[in-house]
Amino acid sequence: MSVDAPAKPIPQARQITTKPRVSDQIFRAIVTAFSFSALIILALIALFLFLKGFSALKAQGFNFITSFEWNVFTDETGKEVASFGLQAMLVGTVVISFIALFIAVPLAVLTALFLTFYAPEGIKKILVTVIDLMAAFPSILYGLWGYFVLMPMAEYWAKLLHKWLGWIYIFDVPEPIFQRSPFIAGIVLSIMIIPIITSVSREVFSQTPLERVQAAYALGATKWGMIRAVVLPFGANGVVGGSMLALGRAFGETVAVFSVLNIVYRTNFQILYTQGGNVASMIIQRFGEAGATEMSALIAAGLVLFFLTLIVNFFANYIVTKTVKSGR
């Protein structure tokens, strides 16, 4: 062992190249470019709705949200007088959507519980398919069914409600006309959103940690005791998130609501009475006969609707992703 061997230079670490080849660079560039299409589309929607709705927004200012008049006419001097306010329609949208949630959430949660914990395997498979199929039904189908099949029944239910609970303001009516009311529109919407809430709830319920379920059983819980103590606390957030997703859908629903609702520009909280509103179906209703001024207002209404659903969806997705991913 010679001590004075010539000191070898320490070899440089071998270069491991991470620079992709040209073909990969092209591939990555194309895929990345396409992945931004969602951003571009959303930005374009906001941009163009704003550009085309700007004149109405500017003319109406804050009244666009707070006023409930919606008319445009030419006065004696030949000047066009326009007043556009979304208040009645916004209130109507919220009222209908909450009626829908009020009906749909209990039904959907019960259905999800039935599917996850009670249904025999065969029936479960069929029901899951049917509920998935329900989500794929065209909305105009709900509109047609709501108008011709549900309305006669729901009118009877509305009369019953009015008879027994008419002393509460919201169940009172100024005149006994019960057709085409927010109540009926709410029922139709509730059936449309049940599949959304059911499938999200079912997914969350089925992720309940098995050891907690078994622990509950081991402590002598009945099935309902287990569900109340373990599943419902675990899945509550998921149910809330699913309901908000459904709320976003309900806010934007157009055709089904238009078919069964009598759209009147008056802020109305009496849900059994035949007048209500919904931003989306108002757009459809006015679109055909709108002049340039009103068109701008309609597009601005679309912009309001766009942001409204975006916000609701944002919170919904936040809650759902958090719940499903963290498993808590």
Place this chain on the structure above:
Amino acid sequence: MNTPSVTPIKPWAATPRDRAMTAGSVLLSALTTFAIVAATPMKGKLAYFFVFFVTWLAIDSVFVMRKAGAKGLRNGFAEKLAFLGALIVMMAVGSILWSVISRGLEGLNIAYVTQNMRNASMFDPIGMGGVAHAILGTLLLIAVAIVISVPMGILTALYLTEIKGKASGLIEFLIQAMSGVPSVVAGLFIYAAIILNTPLRPSAFLGGLALTILMVPTVTRTAQEVLNLVPSDLREAGLAMGATQWKTVALVVVPAARSGLITAVILGVARIAGETAPLLFTVGTFDSFNLNPFVGQNSALPVIIWSGLNGGSAESIQRAWSAILLLLVVVLVIFVSARIFGKKSMKK
């Protein structure tokens, strides 16, 4: 040797006594129901249903209470309520399907699916004219939407699963946001951006563009799920053999996920096939065949249903029911084929 036969004990199984009690409670509540409905001014099938359910709940609860106490009572109550919830949902679906099939079949005939409405109006007696032009229009719309949104959706999904770039979180968030865009806003956007700004007039192409906005999120999310299921062994094997990432994705990952990707496209089509609101802004109406997607207004099944419903006469409404039956059949076929392809991709 004589092996002793062992009968497993199932203490939870229903004893004959339990069965008798179940049968008894059903019978008793049925009788009570008839008595109640007959005695009160209530009427109709739904009244029978709900009175029966309430009485059954009460009578059966008494039996359960005797056997299993208050806890058992609450347990049985919850089970019955869950069952009731699912039953009400199924009744709604059943009512929808039944009304579509029974009312739709009345107006369905050979002419209805082979002719157009050029020589007939929707107020004419059933048997004159048909919706073949609308079926063609719907197919054109779907074709346009597929051509645009499939590359967009699948490439976005590839970005999220293969490249996993820095913007993945943002893109995923935006796709979720996009899936919540109301259909009426999609139509209004195409109207505001294209029809008001350019010489392009309503056509199947513009309708397809509006539908693309609704279809892309569905395709992307399903494709992403499917691509995530492809084992990373396959990707690593491809790279280890010296293939570039491009080759690995094109020749290994995508073929492995092929049937799943087809499912993604089919689900996207199911999402848009019945959309009505965007078409009212972007497609217009036309009574005859228009094979050119770029020029001239066109027709589509949902638009036919919409105008039939708003037409208000018995004939136009009958036409709407028949058209919705056709549309439902289209959706069902799409849905079933998605299931078949989905099953295939799961098996792999």
